[in-house]
Every structure is written in C-alpha cells, then in structure tokens.
Amino acid sequence: xxxxxxxxxxxxxxxxxxxxxxxxxxxxxxxxxxxxxxxxxxxxxxxxxxxxxxxxxxxxxxxxxxxxxxxxxxxxxxxxxxxxxxxxxxxxxxxxxxxxxxxxxxxxxxxxxxxxxxxxxxxxxxxxxxxxxxxxxxxxxxxxxxxxxxxxxxxxxxxxxxxxxxxxxxxxxxxxxxxxxxxxxxxxxxxxxxxxxxxxxxxxxxxxxxxxxxxxxxxxxxxxxxxxxxxxxxxxxxxxxxxxxxxxxxxxxxxxxxxxxxxxxxxxxxxxxxxxxxxxxxxxxxxxxxxxxxxxxxxxxxxxxxxxxxxxxxxxxxxx
Amino acid sequence: xxxxxxxxxxxxxxxxxxxxxxxxxxxxxxxxxxxxxxxxxxxxxxxxxxxxxxxxxxxxxxxxxxxxxxxxxxxxxxxxxxxxxxxxxxxxxxxxxxxxxxxxxxxxxxxxxxxxxxxxxxxxxxxxxxxxxxxxxxxxxxxxxxxxxxxxxxxxxxxxxxxxxxxxxxxxxxx
Numbered sequence: 222x223x224x225x226x227x228x229x230x231x232x233x234x235x236x237x238x239x240x241x242x243x244x245x246x247x248x249x250x251x252x253x254x255x256x257x258x259x260x261x262x263x264x265x266x267x268x269x270x271x272x273x274x275x276x277x278x279x280x281x282x283x284x285x286x287x288x289x290x291x292x293x294x295x296x297x298x299x300x301x302x303x304x305x306x307x308x309x310x311x312x313x314x315x316x317x318x319x320x321x322x323x324x325x326x327x328x329x330x331x332x333x334x335x336x337x338x339x340x341x342x343x344x345x346x347x348x349x350x351x352x353x354x355x356x357x358x359x360x361x362x363x364x365x366x367x368x369x370x371x372x373x374x375x376x377x378x379x380x381x382x383x384x385x386x387x388x389x390x391x392x393x394x395x396x397x398x399x400x401x402x403x404x405x406x407x408x409x410x411x412x413x414x415x416x417x418x419x420x421x422x423x424x425x426x427x428x429x430x431x432x433x434x435x436x437x438x439x440x441x442x443x444x445x446x447x448x449x450x451x452x453x454x455x456x457x458x459x460x461x462x463x464x465x466x467x468x469x470x471x472x473x474x475x476x477x478x479x480x481x482x483x484x485x486x487x488x489x490x491x492x493x494x495x496x497x498x499x500x501x502x503x504x505x506x507x508x509x510x511x512x513x514x515x516x517x518x519x520x521x522x523x524x525x526x527x528x529x530x531x532x533x534x535x536x537x538x539x540x541x
Numbered sequence: 542x543x544x545x546x547x548x549x550x551x552x553x554x555x556x557x558x559x560x561x562x563x564x565x566x567x568x569x570x571x572x573x574x575x576x577x578x579x580x581x582x583x584x585x586x587x588x589x590x591x592x593x594x595x596x597x598x599x600x601x602x603x604x605x606x607x608x609x610x611x612x613x614x615x616x617x618x619x620x621x622x623x624x625x626x627x628x629x630x631x632x633x634x635x636x637x638x639x640x641x642x643x644x645x646x647x648x649x650x651x652x653x654x655x656x657x658x659x660x661x662x663x664x665x666x667x668x669x670x671x672x673x674x675x676x677x678x679x680x681x682x683x684x685x686x687x688x689x690x691x692x693x694x695x696x697x698x699x700x701x702x703x704x705x706x707x708x709x710x711x712x713x714x715x716x
Contacts, residue, residue, distance in 0.1 A: 240697075267704070268701060275669045275670070283563060285563055286560055288576075298581060302581060351585070353585065
C-alpha cells in the first residue's frame, strides 16, 4: 500500500468494499481511487482474494466437527437439570406473603413467608441456588389457590413433586393426609392408623409439621385426639382455624387454641360408607382416631358417603 | 410439567455453536464442554428472554463470554495454539495435492487467525465464518458495533500481511 495520504484515507474503505459491506458512496469512492492508483488496486485485489480464501475455509471440513456425542451428553445433562430445576413465584395472598415453587414433575413447595429478613436469602435457603423466579409458571397455581381460599374451589388438583420428602414415613403420612376430603377432619392418631403405624401419632404430627405443601396437602384437617387444633405452621394455629372455617368446619376458641366440637359434627367410622350423627350407636365413645368428622352433610355426601340408615342424619340434621 | 420449547433451541443451534467453539479452542473436548455449558446456561435463562429475541445471537454471546473466561482464567491459549497447529497438519494430509497453493494459503490464514489477540479472533470468526452482524458481535464482546468492525478489519490486515507473496501477481488477462 502506498503511504500517500489519500491512500491511507481510503484504506478502510478498501476493506469494506472487499467484504461486500460498502455503502454506495464508499464503493464509488474506492472505484474512483483505484482506477488511478495501481497500489491500491493491487491491495483491493488482495483483500478480495482473502475473502475467497475465508469462504473456502468456511466450507472446508472442520476436524472433529461431529456434535452427536456432545449432543447426547448435553441432552442427558439437560434432563438432569430439568429434574432439579425449580421455578417459583412469591405472591401476597390473603394469608400473607406466600411462596409457590414447582419443578418439572409438579408443585414442590408452598410456604408462608415470615416477611422478616431477606426474601431472597429465604428462597435460597429453601430452594437452593438453582431456583428461578418465574411468576408466569406459578401464576396459574396462585390463581387457583386464591379461589380455594375464597371458598370458590374445593380441590387443588395439582401434580405434586414429593421428592423432597424427608423419609418414606413422611411420604406415607403426606399421602394419607392428601386423601382427607374437603370439609373433613381426622386426628394424628387416625392418620397413624391409616398408614399402619397406630402408635405413631406423635411422629405423624412431626411429619406434618414439615409438610412441604400446606393447604395443597391439607394438614390443617389433622387435629389432636381431644379435638384441639394443636399446631400449625409453627405457632399459627389461627391460620389452621381460618382454613377449616373456609371449609365449613366450626371451631370453638379454647385457651390459646381452638377445638373442633365433635358433638356437633357428622361422623364417619373409618371403613364404613355411611356417615352418622355423632350419637349413633357407640360412636360417641370411640376414639377420634377411628373417625373422620364432617362439618356438614353436603361435605360428607360430596365425599361419596350416604346417610346412615339407622340414625338418619338426612331426617334429623344437626342444628347449624 | 409441559413441553419445553428449549428442545427446539438445542436442535437448531447446538451443532453450530459447537463448531464455533471448536474453531476458537481447536480442541474437541473443550468445544464439547463449552458448548454444553453454553446450553445449560441458556436453559436456566431462556424463560426471561423477551419474546422475539434473536436466540442465535444470544447463544453466540453466551458462548463468546465462556470463551473469554476460558482463555482468561485457565491460560490455555498457548496450548490451544499448539493444538490448532496439530489439527491443521492432520487436515492438510486429507486435502488433494492439486490444491497445493490454495491449501497453503488457507493454512496460512488459519495460522494467522490462531495467533490473533482474542477479541480480534472472536470477532473475525463470528463475522467471517458464522455470518453474525456487527451489533451482535459488539454485544458479545462488550464493545460498540464500530469496535467490533475494527477488530474484524484489524484481523483482515494481519491476514493480508501474512499472505504476502502467496497471492499471485495479477496478470494482464485478469484485468
């Protein structure tokens, strides 16, 4: 290339023209210049030759250019990541700020947030570093939850991901609890009986204390043998009372707690298919662990039960 | 819980991104690792991508960032050059004898590219071998569109000097 100032000035345009990226004005400028300047004409020819070589390089086979193995390994790592990956949303529910998280398999965590300290730190502690905030993925779940809390929906038919369960025992407790119908209550000992561990009332209570999916797995429907609500989400027994009230289960305040009055509830003797008045036969003397209580006939019948043909709760309903 | 559109992203771009990384690192194992890492990162982030975003450009940006970390943190640059030289000699053997001059010229281009400073090399490969536009290249390299173009042109100038004497003088018949 000539060191003439005009040539130095036109040099970038040579590159632009050779690359085929030139605007008409630059192309014209270059054309005009190289017509009279042999050195720059030669330079342009070189750059065009380089473009040709680069084109050949692009088409030339690239050693090792077989992505099949890498692709297979990527697919397997993606599948693994999908299994571990959790998306979550935080919503201001009628019960206070609430976190909903879901994985590829289903909903994995519902959590009342304390509202103290950093939410981000709390989320990291609960879900790990891989969690992604994705309100779009959890928004529909929240909408259903609100319908439920407003009494406009009686079921949350969500696919659940219970891989985070602490033990096989807890998983069995959660499964049994999930089967309690809307508007019904059973005792901790009753759940223990259902999973074939009749003496394990206290471990059942402990397992439900760590329920990863409150509301969805209705641990609020599980109460003490005396009818006392006992506990919920730490010390938030009022929340349990509120959830039961939504389902039509009445409670009476009692010291620092609430009590479900079994004398004012319809009862199912577990194993039967009919619901009774609380005084039917020997029901009044049975332990609560053998019963499921319903706040109303509608709820008992919605659970598929028929009125008892002896005590006839359909003819002699409890006064509301 | 539902079909994941990311499957289609992998299908459409994995081979190309790996080819890009292979050109940059000249090592199959590194191209495998970095391409996997590119897509794993993309998978974690793709939900926050605005609708209609240029996914291909975005993947190149992720891959380019990984490359820069790779060279910065692990200081493998020298090893990669050595490997590039090796791969070239293997490739040379596969090319027909008749192409001798063009082959030599192509090898010389590859040699110059392998020796370029990293930003120029990335910009050159993105532009000339993968047809990305300058805004995308600038975005990948954290620089302006103009700087991206300057990197590519600087690379071309060096290739031009590296080819001195290899491009035959023009004969009158080519005029």
